Amino acid sequence: MSIAEVEQEIVEEFDLFADDWEQKYEHLIELGKSLPLIDPKYKTDDHIIKGCQSKVWLHSEIVNGKIIYTADSDAIITKGMVALMIRVLSNQKPDDILNANLGFIDAIDLKEHLSPTRANGLVSMIKQMKLDALALKGKI
């Protein structure tokens, strides 16, 4: 699936909870719990993206011309957001990742988590995902 297709899938999935924050956050927490664990050897300071409050660890590699991301966070809601980002951007070509505008975050009304004041490291995470894609692109 393309990035746009995955984004659309997520938007439809979240439409079910449009007016129910509780269900939406329960879903986000479930997504967080289902996030495939990052290899512990990558949970080091080299891989950390520091938010003011919660931390994110991100590892990126390139396999057959596509970027594979794995990540983790110490906060479960952040982890749910991380799971969404990975679902959208992982296993995609570097150029597609670099051009992704990630409008789904706005569409599912979780944009507040991308405000720099949310202090959860997500803004920096997206930036890091794109930077990694750019760096790994050179290795193709």
Place this chain on the structure above:
Amino acid sequence: MQDTLHHTAFNVEKVRADFPILKVLVNNKPLVYFDNGATAQKPTQVIDAIAKYYYEENSNIHRGVHTLSQKATTHYENARAAVQKHLNAADANEIIFTRGTTESINLVAHCFGKLCIERGDEIVVSEMEHHSNILPWQLLCEEKGAVLKVIPLTDNGELNLAEYKKLLSAKTKLVAVTHVSNTLGVINDIKEIVAAAKQKNIAVLLDGAQAIPHMAVDVQDIDCDFYCFSGHKIYAPTGIGVLYAKAKWVEKFGPYQSGGGTIKTVSFTKTVYADGPLKFEAGTPNVEGAIGLAAALHYINEIGLDVVAAYENELMQYTTEKLKQLPNVKIYGDVPHKAAVISFNVNNAHPFDVGTILDKQGVAVRTGHHCAQPLMQHYNIPGTIRVSFGFYNTKQEIDIFISALEKAIKMLA
């Protein structure tokens, strides 16, 4: 439900009506504002005082001979006198207006550092300080080759005063500690801290940011050299703060920043700086802030700080009891002497997650390290959830908060 608050001579509903923001809906729910430790909301009386200044009196101070300038100058200097009275300082010249507690501390670090700190000297802070009362001293120590010493905490989150006294030596030049911990709410025994320092002729700076909204402060009785606070935490606007400095320091200190308003005469060969607080207030000061601060002090004194303290203490006891009934909740700094702040964590839940779910239910709390990372390191935690009260909060809001917290605990289990 029996409301035990009825016996206090304090009408919370009447007070709430003075704060327009309390009617705002957050996430479609009535706002429960428990982040007063970060900043307090402003009553109409303060907002109106600022508006009146701009509608009717705006002018630059200390300069013009025209009527408006004199009026603005009078209001600004009256505000200084109001602060002097509030702190019971001996003289209005001991009150320096700053941008806030942080600038007040930086001002002392700069001026005291220049005057009194040499290589090998020691400055004492504590493990519970806000970064604002650590970093200026750390920078000063790095610059001067001085040494920062740290008062440790006891297990229950109070300053270890026995260890503190051992830290004081002939090399110690200044003790800089907080009056009330911004994270734990613990009220420090500042009179004992000052007395021990005075015995060795050591200057003491108190960070009063979290104390000033909750209790009466008498700087002459405390006998500290410096007392710092921010206006915005005591229902006044942001961008105005106070440094109380004993007269001898006001006299001895050189200017902090220099510029307009700080001088008597200027020439390219010799400049003579003003006496008193004007020496430290370079540039056009925050006149509206000072006026707003005076209005806020007037407002809180009309209610009475003793009444405020008693009421907020009831809110705190009530919350603490409710929190203790919840499984898996750990309170940090659970001691008798506290001021309107409770920090806690829920087992196995990140404070960020708890704070996010409380926010969804209209409850505003602070989560994170509270600009006190060394304190977090002491407890080995990433942060806490902090509820902090103002006198407009109610037991009913606490009930809403507790049920919102129960929901968060359930969702995050």
